[in-house]
Amino acid sequence: MKHIKRRERESSEIRRKIIEAARSLFLNQGYAEVSMRKIADQIEYSPTTIYHYFANKEAIVRELLIEGNSMFLQTLQQRAEEAQAAGLNALDVLKTVSDAYVRFGTANPEYYNILFISNLESVSLISLIDSGRFKGFELLESGLKAAMNDGSITQGDERLIATSVWSMLHGLTSLLLNFDFPTAKSNDELISFTIDTFFRGVSR
Amino acid sequence: MKHIKRRERESSEIRRKIIEAARSLFLNQGYAEVSMRKIADQIEYSPTTIYHYFANKEAIVRELLIEGNSMFLQTLQQRAEEAQAAGLNALDVLKTVSDAYVRFGTANPEYYNILFISNLESVSLISLIDSGRFKGFELLESGLKAAMNDGSITQGDERLIATSVWSMLHGLTSLLLNFDFPTAKSNDELISFTIDTFFRGVSR
Amino acid sequence: MKHIKRRERESSEIRRKIIEAARSLFLNQGYAEVSMRKIADQIEYSPTTIYHYFANKEAIVRELLIEGNSMFLQTLQQRAEEAQAAGLNALDVLKTVSDAYVRFGTANPEYYNILFISNLESVSLISLIDSGRFKGFELLESGLKAAMNDGSITQGDERLIATSVWSMLHGLTSLLLNFDFPTAKSNDELISFTIDTFFRGVSR
Amino acid sequence: MKHIKRRERESSEIRRKIIEAARSLFLNQGYAEVSMRKIADQIEYSPTTIYHYFANKEAIVRELLIEGNSMFLQTLQQRAEEAQAAGLNALDVLKTVSDAYVRFGTANPEYYNILFISNLESVSLISLIDSGRFKGFELLESGLKAAMNDGSITQGDERLIATSVWSMLHGLTSLLLNFDFPTAKSNDELISFTIDTFFRGVSR
DNA sequence: TATGAATGAGGGTTCATTCAT
DNA sequence: CATGAATGAACCCTCATTCAT
Numbered sequence: 001m002k003h004i005k006r007r008e009r010e011s012s013e014i015r016r017k018i019i020e021a022a023r024s025l026f027l028n029q030g031y032a033e034v035s036m037r038k039i040a041d042q043i044e045y046s047p048t049t050i051y052h053y054f055a056n057k058e059a060i061v062r063e064l065l066i067e068g069n070s071m072f073l074q075t076l077q078q079r080a081e082e083a084q085a086a087g088l089n090a091l092d093v094l095k096t097v098s099d100a101y102v103r104f105g106t107a108n109p110e111y112y113n114i115l116f117i118s119n120l121e122s123v124s125l126i127s128l129i130d131s132g133r134f135k136g137f138e139l140l141e142s143g144l145k146a147a148m149n150d151g152s153i154t155q156g157d158e159r160l161i162a163t164s165v166w167s168m169l170h171g172l173t174s175l176l177l178n179f180d181f182p183t184a185k186s187n188d189e190l191i192s193f194t195i196d197t198f199f200r201g202v203s204r
Numbered sequence: 205m206k207h208i209k210r211r212e213r214e215s216s217e218i219r220r221k222i223i224e225a226a227r228s229l230f231l232n233q234g235y236a237e238v239s240m241r242k243i244a245d246q247i248e249y250s251p252t253t254i255y256h257y258f259a260n261k262e263a264i265v266r267e268l269l270i271e272g273n274s275m276f277l278q279t280l281q282q283r284a285e286e287a288q289a290a291g292l293n294a295l296d297v298l299k300t301v302s303d304a305y306v307r308f309g310t311a312n313p314e315y316y317n318i319l320f321i322s323n324l325e326s327v328s329l330i331s332l333i334d335s336g337r338f339k340g341f342e343l344l345e346s347g348l349k350a351a352m353n354d355g356s357i358t359q360g361d362e363r364l365i366a367t368s369v370w371s372m373l374h375g376l377t378s379l380l381l382n383f384d385f386p387t388a389k390s391n392d393e394l395i396s397f398t399i400d401t402f403f404r405g406v407s408r
Numbered sequence: 409m410k411h412i413k414r415r416e417r418e419s420s421e422i423r424r425k426i427i428e429a430a431r432s433l434f435l436n437q438g439y440a441e442v443s444m445r446k447i448a449d450q451i452e453y454s455p456t457t458i459y460h461y462f463a464n465k466e467a468i469v470r471e472l473l474i475e476g477n478s479m480f481l482q483t484l485q486q487r488a489e490e491a492q493a494a495g496l497n498a499l500d501v502l503k504t505v506s507d508a509y510v511r512f513g514t515a516n517p518e519y520y521n522i523l524f525i526s527n528l529e530s531v532s533l534i535s536l537i538d539s540g541r542f543k544g545f546e547l548l549e550s551g552l553k554a555a556m557n558d559g560s561i562t563q564g565d566e567r568l569i570a571t572s573v574w575s576m577l578h579g580l581t582s583l584l585l586n587f588d589f590p591t592a593k594s595n596d597e598l599i600s601f602t603i604d605t606f607f608r609g610v611s612r
Numbered sequence: 613m614k615h616i617k618r619r620e621r622e623s624s625e626i627r628r629k630i631i632e633a634a635r636s637l638f639l640n641q642g643y644a645e646v647s648m649r650k651i652a653d654q655i656e657y658s659p660t661t662i663y664h665y666f667a668n669k670e671a672i673v674r675e676l677l678i679e680g681n682s683m684f685l686q687t688l689q690q691r692a693e694e695a696q697a698a699g700l701n702a703l704d705v706l707k708t709v710s711d712a713y714v715r716f717g718t719a720n721p722e723y724y725n726i727l728f729i730s731n732l733e734s735v736s737l738i739s740l741i742d743s744g745r746f747k748g749f750e751l752l753e754s755g756l757k758a759a760m761n762d763g764s765i766t767q768g769d770e771r772l773i774a775t776s777v778w779s780m781l782h783g784l785t786s787l788l789l790n791f792d793f794p795t796a797k798s799n800d801e802l803i804s805f806t807i808d809t810f811f812r813g814v815s816r
Numbered sequence: 817t818a819t820g821a822a823t824g825a826g827g828g829t830t831c832a833t834t835c836a837t
Numbered sequence: 838c839a840t841g842a843a844t845g846a847a848c849c850c851t852c853a854t855t856c857a858t
Contacts, residue, residue: 032236032237033236035847035849036848045822046823046824048823049821049822052822056849056850057849057850116382164397166375167372167376168372168375168376168402170379171375172375174375178320189364193365194371197368197402197406198372198401200404201400201404218838239830239832240831240833250839251840252840252841260833261833422817422818438644443851443852444854445851445852445853453819454818454819456854456855460817464853464854465853568801568802569805572805572806572809574783575786575787576806576810578787579778579781579783579784582779582786586728598772598776601773602779602780605810606809608812609808609813626842647826647828648827658843658845660830664843668829669828
């Protein structure tokens with residue numbers, strides 16, 4: 001009985017509305033500035049109603065975080081597989097994934113920001129350790145290892161290099177999200193130039 | 205308030221205390237979590253007193269932003285001059301400045317975060333356009349131009365490259381600030397590895 | 409609700425569950441801290457369901473009060489009868505009942521507290537006048553009369569003496585319930601000492 | 613400077629009003645039913661104002677508790693001293709103090725209830741251990757010891773006897789507070805009868 | 817029968833801010 | 838110059854309860 005209850009509630013339309021409202025509000029105003037009332041107002045329900053679907057404010061962000069993380073990871077993995085299927089070499093696969101990282105972040109600012117801004121104790125803990133923010137990291141590490149093995153990049157500590165790559169990608173994404181650069185064209189250029197430059201730096 | 209000269213007010217000791225308390229609180233708790241009362245408590249004055257020195261909460265952040273920006277720029281410029289005085293070539297000067305960027309950011313998280321996190325309408329606007337966050341950028345651009353001229357890096361659009369460098373540096377700083385990496389030693393490694401890698405990518 | 413006979417509803421299993429959950433919750437958390445939702449959660453039904461069986465929160469307490477009162481009375485009567493059957497004299501019967509009073513109270517804190525703490529207007533009114541909290545009192549009065557008649561205690565206003573005994577017993581119970589006294593052994597000692605002392609005071 | 617601030621605030625008239633309003637509300641409605649808003653309404657100030665004088669709701673009860681406790685103790689001590697000064701023997705002093713206990717409780721129901729009902733973690737802890745609810749108890753113990761020494765009551769474990777006396781007194785007070793007994797006259801009778809009876813039970 | 821949906825009222829509390837002194 | 842007093846608005850959240858199904 002409980003399962004039915006839960007499933008029904010999880011697929012509820014209102015639940016969806018709440019999540020969507022929250023996503024857009026969190027994006028535009030930040031976690032602290034978003035109140036349950038604001039979410040309620042946006043979906044035109046009473047604040048109390050929200051508590052039928054989520055235990056508290058944090059639960060909403062947690063859901064968004066998990067959702068965002070899962071989408072993020074899925075996107076990266078898919079792009080990686082496509083690239084491999086297309087016969088790209090390890091280095092080009094890495095570049096493709098890197099590109100996908102930045103593009104996901106800039107295309108889904110609401111998720112990317114939640115993913116990285118969350119100061120929420122429980123959320124951070126869960127997410128960081130548990131919910132696989134590092135699975136994307138592992139993808140990176142294994143990609144690097146493959147590229148080292150096929151000789152396209154120099155040998156080295158793959159954990160260090162992966163962190164370094166991540167820094168670059170996060171910086172790119174973050175800047176693109178937070179500053180208005182002139183044109184979309186220059187964004188593309190910036191992304192590919194930065195990625196190319198970095199990987200040229202570790203290439204043989 | 206009327207018969208006090210502006211200079212006097214600005215150099216007041218209490219004003220200093222407010223700024224310092226705010227800086228440390230913003231750092232530890234984030235903008236949204238810091239209240240006027242908390243600042244007042246910390247400096248052991250009444251909340252009202254703060255309003256003698258600042259029109260409102262935002263004015264405090266604005267001041268911090270300006271202060272932080274100025275310190276940031278000064279630090280970068282100083283390091284650049286030192287490096288030039290020491291006879292380093294253009295590329296090494298660039299690397300030195302880059303290193304200084306990350307180190308300032310990680311050593312002064314209170315400023316760096318305010319500089320970049322500010323969702324404050326007026327602050328962001330002012331800061332970006334007005335208060336010269338781009339002066340640091342110009343430093344970068346001119347450094348790159350010099351390196352192109354002396355042939356240590358490849359020719360290219362210096363605006364694009366500067367943005368790219370900035371991305372990398374911001375990503376590094378941001379990650380170092382927001383995640384706990386194992387040891388300080390690995391931080392140093394990460395910084396120099398990333399910077400070296402990037403510049404190797406644009407080197408001849 | 410209409411086509412169900414009252415008896416059926418009253419003997420429903422869910423009804424029982426509600427009462428039991430409420431009893432234990434009231435005990436552990438106090439009336440004000442217990443919510444319909446908490447009761448519902450405990451029995452794994454929806455809050456709404458409770459309203460099929462009870463008009464409101466107060467009705468639940470009222471029921472508990474009546475139930476507790478009946479159990480209390482029954483226990484006291486049974487002990488009195490047992491004591492008489494065992495051939496104890498009137499004074500010893502009184503002591504036995506007194507002992508039973510305190511033991512019931514400490515063994516069933518959930519009932520005892522509801523019986524005496526209820527600030528609920530309607531509950532208090534009903535209970536005091538209606539629901540026979542005084543039947544226990546009558547038991548006491550008749551026991552005292554018997555002891556006066558057989559000469560084991562001094563003559564006197566039995567209503568006054570009964571109230572006095574009740575005070576003592578309530579005080580004992582209340583203290584034992586609300587304060588943690590060192591050991592169970594000392595509890596027994598305290599009970600028998602107090603009862604003995606009091607009755608020695610009215611003995612011939 | 614801080615001391616002045618504090619002293620001024622502690623002697624503030626509004627603070628007094630808050631305490632008085634709270635005292636009467638707590639008495640009539642119980643801790644849980646009393647809200648900051650209700651207190652505020654009663655004194656015709658905004659709820660926020662209360663927070664200028666008390667950190668939170670609990671702090672108000674704590675103050676009442678301490679105040680009540682101190683008054684209670686003082687009353688008992690004073691009566692004990694008076695009795696001794698009047699040349700009463702140890703047993704009569706004990707009876708006088710006992711009488712004073714019940715009379716204080718019934719005359720100050722708001723304090724007595726707070727003193728004994730407080731389920732508040734911190735309040736209970738402090739009060740029970742710290743704030744001297746047991747100082748009254750010590751008074752009792754030393755009174756008993758004196759009476760044992762002068763031979764007016766039987767030898768025995770004074771801790772046990774004191775607890776027993778306390779039970780009786782608390783029971784009396786509690787019943788008198790919670791139930792409406794017919795007349796004031798019978799209250800007096802009940803009190804003296806109960807106390808006399810008990811002490812006759814431990815007399816030689 | 818039992819429930820999911822929904823809410824208005826109210827809970828304690830914190831906030832930035834104003835104003836008279 | 839600094840403050841104490843005061844507040845309205847908002848915060849997250851829980852409550853008992855109703856109603857249609």
